[in-house]
Amino acid sequence: MKARSFLQEAMIAAFMLIILVCIPFVSDSSAVIDFGIRLAAFAVFATSLNILIGFGGMVSFGHALYFGAGAYSFGLIMQHLDLPIPVAFLLAVGFCATVAAIVGAICVRLKEIYFAFLTLAFQMLFHSIVVSWTSFTGGDQGLMGGLPRPPFLGLNLVEPSDLYLFSMVVGVVSLLLMRYILQSPFGFTLRMVRDNPDRAKFLGVNVWRIKLLAFVLAGSFGGIGGIIMALLVSGAFPDFTYWTMSGEAVFMVLMGGVNTFIGPVLGAALLLGFNDIITRVTEHHGLALGAIILLFALVFKHGITDFIVQGWHKLTGKKVES
Amino acid sequence: MLKIENLRKSFGGVVATNDVSIEFPRDSLCAVIGPNGAGKTTFFNLISGALQPDSGRILLDGQDIVGKSSAQIVHMGIGRAFQVAKLFKSLTVEQSLRGALLSPLGKSSSLAGRFPLSVTRDRAYEVMDQLGLTPKANVISGVLSHGDQKLLDMALALVLSPKVLLLDEPVAGMGPEEREQMMDTVYGLWKKGGLTIVLIEHDMEIVFKVSQNIHVLSYGKVLAEGTPEQIRKNPVVIEAYLGSAKEHAA
Numbered sequence: 001m002k003a004r005s006f007l008q009e010a011m012i013a014a015f016m017l018i019i020l021v022c023i024p025f026v027s028d029s030s031a032v033i034d035f036g037i038r039l040a041a042f043a044v045f046a047t048s049l050n051i052l053i054g055f056g057g058m059v060s061f062g063h064a065l066y067f068g069a070g071a072y073s074f075g076l077i078m079q080h081l082d083l084p085i086p087v088a089f090l091l092a093v094g095f096c097a098t099v100a101a102i103v104g105a106i107c108v109r110l111k112e113i114y115f116a117f118l119t120l121a122f123q124m125l126f127h128s129i130v131v132s133w134t135s136f137t138g139g140d141q142g143l144m145g146g147l148p149r150p151p152f153l154g155l156n157l158v159e160p161s162d163l164y165l166f167s168m169v170v171g172v173v174s175l176l177l178m179r180y181i182l183q184s185p186f187g188f189t190l191r192m193v194r195d196n197p198d199r200a201k202f203l204g205v206n207v208w209r210i211k212l213l214a215f216v217l218a219g220s221f222g223g224i225g226g227i228i229m230a231l232l233v234s235g236a237f238p239d240f241t242y243w244t245m246s247g248e249a250v251f252m253v254l255m256g257g258v259n260t261f262i263g264p265v266l267g268a269a270l271l272l273g274f275n276d277i278i279t280r281v282t283e284h285h286g287l288a289l290g291a292i293i294l295l296f297a298l299v300f301k302h303g304i305t306d307f308i309v310q311g312w313h314k315l316t317g318k319k320v321e322s
Numbered sequence: 323m324l325k326i327e328n329l330r331k332s333f334g335g336v337v338a339t340n341d342v343s344i345e346f347p348r349d350s351l352c353a354v355i356g357p358n359g360a361g362k363t364t365f366f367n368l369i370s371g372a373l374q375p376d377s378g379r380i381l382l383d384g385q386d387i388v389g390k391s392s393a394q395i396v397h398m399g400i401g402r403a404f405q406v407a408k409l410f411k412s413l414t415v416e417q418s419l420r421g422a423l424l425s426p427l428g429k430s431s432s433l434a435g436r437f438p439l440s441v442t443r444d445r446a447y448e449v450m451d452q453l454g455l456t457p458k459a460n461v462i463s464g465v466l467s468h469g470d471q472k473l474l475d476m477a478l479a480l481v482l483s484p485k486v487l488l489l490d491e492p493v494a495g496m497g498p499e500e501r502e503q504m505m506d507t508v509y510g511l512w513k514k515g516g517l518t519i520v521l522i523e524h525d526m527e528i529v530f531k532v533s534q535n536i537h538v539l540s541y542g543k544v545l546a547e548g549t550p551e552q553i554r555k556n557p558v559v560i561e562a563y564l565g566s567a568k569e570h571a572a
Binding site for chain 1: 430
């Protein structure tokens with residue numbers, strides 16, 4: 001089974017990026033642009049969560065902490081400091097990485113349900129801080145006053161088309177980077193730790209260190225999702241760090257498929273798409289969305305890409321690179 | 323090569339390992355036998371660092387390894403195969419072995435480069451060839467037959483080039499033909515030289531056939547030690563264990 005090289009995957013990514021960038025030229029609709037930017041944010045967010053769930057075997061219920069941390073730190077930096085967007089971007093990601101390192105150092109020692117609860121607890125702690133520190137974060141109103149967007153590299157992110165281009169590039173590059181990381185030696189050690197942490201230990205792997213590294217990477221990329229979102233809504237809201245946001249990411253991962261790289265991206269597209277359709281077609285959003293999620297949980301029992309891969313297995317008897 | 327001195331381990335009120343002293347000479351092939359509950363697996367757990375003894379010393383090539391973690395002990399040269407194969411079920415045979423090799427290279431947490439690393443190819447294939455797993459290199463571990471899973475489990479212990487190989491019931495769950503194949507493989511590995519093998523086994527036929535020395539454990543204590551001939555004739559051992567073992571092998 002010949003695996004694709006990184007160069008081949010980078011070329012696929014470049015090709016996809018070109019297609020994505022061309023879409024607004026084909027369809028003039030601002031709804032398409034809006035959807036695209038949101039998809040970029042959530043595709044990155046959901047894929048970052050799957051570093052933990054699918055590849056690390058660590059189910060986190062509190063991943064929204066990083067989505068919110070990215071949005072808020074980026075927003076606050078832009079509002080209070082006179083920095084170019086790329087610099088603010090990197091600082092915000094750095095902030096998320098730091099928070100993830102601290103939270104992760106405590107959480108990754110724990111297993112399964114205890115890990116899940118503690119990640120949720122930390123996320124709600126962060127949420128409380130955001131909501132109560134009204135003077136700094138705007139409290140439950142969120143960051144008000146908009147975000148300054150000084151142009152950079154010929155891009156003016158005030159323009160939706162430029163923001164779309166920026167989001168597509170950041171989204172695709174982030175996904176490519178996560179792909180690179182998951183196909184690295186670390187990525188496979190992570191899979192080993194997922195499959196049999198005992199054996200990994202007997203092979204000399206420092207399991208805690210591997211899990212912590214995964215946690216920090218997941219938190220950093222989760223923050224990137226939040227930054228894109230902050231740019232879209234020109235601010236940051238407490239909802240970004242609420243447990244419902246964590247739940248959405250978990251749904252995206254589960255619906256798209258935990259065992260493939262691209263699963264969460266598909267899951268994000270599906271959930272966002274369903275959301276949009278449902279809100280247009282009916283008033284009963286929760287009911288409809290809930291029914292769809294139940295369908296996946298009870299009938300399909302696997303995410304879509306897992307379904308496809310399993311079907312391929314059965315047909316050809318071959319293992320597929322995922 | 324591996325010298326255990328006055329090893330003790332209790333779990334609450336139960337003394338699992340009771341003042342055990344055993345020496346495994348360099349390049350020997352020895353067996354540790356005894357009924358279920360004798361403390362054999364606990365013994366292996368203590369040697370491989372999965373458990374810490376209450377007292378005693380474990381000397382590997384003269385160095386006391388008590389207090390070291392299992393990861394450290396692996397790097398010092400003790401490899402272990404398990405009674406129930408501990409595998410990375412979603413990885414292929416080749417991926418598992420090449421993944422295992424990342425650790426001694428210090429590349430386990432490396433973000434640089436694409437897995438698998440080319441330097442790991444030769445050793446992984448060498449071990450697969452030794453154990454006859456090469457045709458199954460691209461099979462996902464989880465779908466391997468029981469016998470192949472045990473072979474992969476052993477391969478994962480071997481691939482790090484250990485000085486001492488601990489095999490916990492290598493033929494457990496296998497039919498007679500598979501048992502013979504497995505023991506031929508183990509014997510062949512040992513014959514190549516440079517490896518000290520310690521075997522836990524219940525199959526007495528195998529134990530008597532391949533071991534140079536046999537150590538009998540009972541209730542955490544060493545009951546008897548000697549060559550297969552000596553053990554076979556030892557009245558205490560016969561009375562306590564070979565009687566039940568004969569039923570087992572029959």
